Amino acid sequence: MAKFKGAVVVDTEKCKGCNLCVVACPTGVLSLAREVNGKGYHYSEMTGPGECIGCANCGMVCPDAVITVYRKNVQN
Amino acid sequence: MSVELKEIIKEENIVYRKTPALTGNVMHYCPGCSHGVVHKLIAEVVEEMGVRDKTIGVSPVGCSVLAYNYIDIDWTEAAHGRAPAVATGISRLHPGKFVFTYQGDGDLASIGTAEVMHACNRGENIVIIFVNNAIYGMTGGQMAPTTLVGQVTSTTPRGRDVKLNGFPMKITELLARLDGTGFVTRQAVHTPPAIRKAKNAIRKAFENTKKDKGTSFIEIVGTCSSGWKMTPVEANRWMVEKMFPEYPLGDIKDI
Ligand SMILES: Cc1ncc(C[n+]2csc(CCOP(=O)(O)OP(=O)(O)O)c2C)c(N)n1
Ligand code: SF4
Ligand code: SF4
Ligand code: SF4
Ligand SMILES: [Mg+2]
Numbered sequence: 001m002a003k004f005k006g007a008v009v010v011d012t013e014k015c016k017g018c019n020l021c022v023v024a025c026p027t028g029v030l031s032l033a034r035e036v037n038g039k040g041y042h043y044s045e046m047t048g049p050g051e052c053i054g055c056a057n058c059g060m061v062c063p064d065a066v067i068t069v070y071r072k073n074v075q076n
Numbered sequence: 077m078s079v080e081l082k083e084i085i086k087e088e089n090i091v092y093r094k095t096p097a098l099t100g101n102v103m104h105y106c107p108g109c110s111h112g113v114v115h116k117l118i119a120e121v122v123e124e125m126g127v128r129d130k131t132i133g134v135s136p137v138g139c140s141v142l143a144y145n146y147i148d149i150d151w152t153e154a155a156h157g158r159a160p161a162v163a164t165g166i167s168r169l170h171p172g173k174f175v176f177t178y179q180g181d182g183d184l185a186s187i188g189t190a191e192v193m194h195a196c197n198r199g200e201n202i203v204i205i206f207v208n209n210a211i212y213g214m215t216g217g218q219m220a221p222t223t224l225v226g227q228v229t230s231t232t233p234r235g236r237d238v239k240l241n242g243f244p245m246k247i248t249e250l251l252a253r254l255d256g257t258g259f260v261t262r263q264a265v266h267t268p269p270a271i272r273k274a275k276n277a278i279r280k281a282f283e284n285t286k287k288d289k290g291t292s293f294i295e296i297v298g299t300c301s302s303g304w305k306m307t308p309v310e311a312n313r314w315m316v317e318k319m320f321p322e323y324p325l326g327d328i329k330d331i
């Protein structure tokens with residue numbers, strides 16, 4: 001059976017920490033960092049407990065278009 | 077079975093990324109502002125239609141006054157509320173181009189009411205993107221014609237009072253009544269399904285330009301977390317609870 005694994009890369013310097021991607025993720029992959037970026041925003045990163053399925057929800061809702069989503073078909 | 081991240085993060089596995097029609101300049105908008113998502117959808121549509129070099133935007137006065145810094149197409153900027161008049165001139169002089177205005181609710185439904193009414197009544201072959209966040213975002217959160225009854229703004233500190241300020245203006249329904257409009261719809265960009273629908277509506281509006289089907293009008297109900305004094309996540313929730321009953325989503329007219 002085909003199985004998909006995903007990953008996201010956030011352009012952390014351009015992220016504004018709005019949290020919209022965090023709540024849009026169905027699997028709890030993202031969370032806002034304790035650290036801040038150059039502009040003082042707690043940027044989003046893949047540090048939540050969940051596993052990414054590459055659904056791209058986070059990318060779609062990001063107003064600043066700073067998320068790239070990857071998805072790989074992994075055969076069992 | 078665990079797959080290494082570096083095996084997934086490869087060019088060939090990209091399923092979503094910033095469209096090249098966005099310049100990549102950091103947007104000046106507040107965190108979570110709906111304007112960013114709407115910009116992204118317009119950029120994706122013109123890129124996917126392959127009409128970047130044939131698209132001309134007219135930006136408003138309001139937070140999106142600087143939209144030309146973000147979507148990599150030709151732009152001009154209109155005086156407050158006058159974008160539909162400027163777009164009229166451009167589309168008449170350049171048939172075959174995709175001409176659109178991008179306007180907020182203060183710009184379109186207050187100071188620019190006359191221009192949008194008459195452009196839509198003439199059935200100008202333009203697309204109008206109307207971002208309704210029920211407030212004047214740019215100038216510090218004053219009441220707009222679209223502000224909800226009871227909504228607190230900097231000029232209605234005790235909430236909008238109909239006796240004093242009238243009712244929320246449903247300009248989209250008014251414009252649908254005019255014979256010049258061909259496609260009139262109300263959308264939102266707060267969830268992935270809503271974003272897909274809004275993008276389809278924008279695509280359809282741009283396609284209508286080719287068929288000269290009258291004016292296409294797309295309202296996007298959006299948030300202004302700064303003006304509303306909420307976090308972006310709270311603002312989305314408030315929009316669903318309070319804005320959608322007053323401004324229901326869906327197509328209003330499609331000929
Ligand atoms: C002739 C004129 N009158 C008033 C203003 C002040 N002004 C600037 S933006 C704006 C309204 C902006 O609200 P909206 O169109 O809803 O845009 P938003 O910032 O909410 O996206 C006003 C009244 C101005 N710039 N020019
Ligand atoms: S791609 Fe989907 S699963 Fe992965 S982080 Fe984004 S929203 Fe979550
Ligand atoms: S939606 Fe975009 S800007 Fe907002 S926190 Fe997520 S990555 Fe950052
Ligand atoms: S003031 Fe409101 S409309 Fe303007 S950028 Fe901030 S959130 Fe967006
Ligand atoms: Mg507004």
